[in-house]
């Protein structure tokens with residue numbers, strides 16, 4: 001009889017321990033990641049190596065790059081340099097930019113390295129989608145096969161959906177992104193809203209910007225290299241760290257010295273809350289709207 005009681009207690013103890021550990025193990029599966037934009041490796045002034053050093057020191061091993069990894073489309077030596085700086089100990093996801101792909105020849109080079117023009121991955125309850133705004137004949141658009149693929153991806157029942165692409169839907173510099181095709185851009189935004197996308201990060205503008213539209217947080221991720229446009233708002237050179245904190249994804253925007261310049265959090269779909277800096281929800285660059293650049 002005593003033996004039976006002991007066994008029952010032991011089973012209860014093990015079950016209790018498993019219950020206690022379950023939330024920890026669930027949380028532990030979420031990899032922290034860093035988002036880097038526009039490194040333009042091969043051009044003067046790239047601070048990609050410095051960013052990667054900071055990211056390594058922070059213990060992060062997953063890099064999401066929102067395009068213009070290299071400076072000269074199709075350059076094998078620049079791709080080699082980019083991969084060398086990134087390091088083989090990390091997982092890299094890239095949403096290519098117009099300096100990575102500029103026509104069929106450089107697309108072929110890109111596909112030689114990455115295999116597919118656009119992709120997705122998942123981590124627990126989170127879907128991460130990496131789009132391609134530079135497909136030959138479909139520049140500055142998400143159209144045709146890619147749009148059909150994206151719609152199917154976003155229809156999947158993930159709690160969090162994070163989208164990365166090079167050209168912004170709502171660029172700081174007017175007509176410098178998907179806003180070239182305003183109706184298609186609006187439809188894409190509606191797809192994001194209806195699908196419960198929490199966050200969309202782009203590059204291309206070489207400035208940092210954050211806005212909240214219909215529950216979707218849109219970020220333009222600054223630069224790790226390339227030209228400094230007149231739009232520079234003092235926060236252009238930065239990278240973003242991301243981690244899952246309980247029920248939120250929390251983000252910190254850091255300069256080359258690792259100093260935090262902005263911080264925000266996103267929650268699922270339309271329930272997002274900005275952790276701070278609600279003033280950033282408004283467009284801050286209306287006066288720059290007349291500029292039109294392509295880089």
Ligand SMILES: [Fe+2]
Pocket residue numbers: 038040067068097099204206226295
């Ligand atoms: Fe760029």
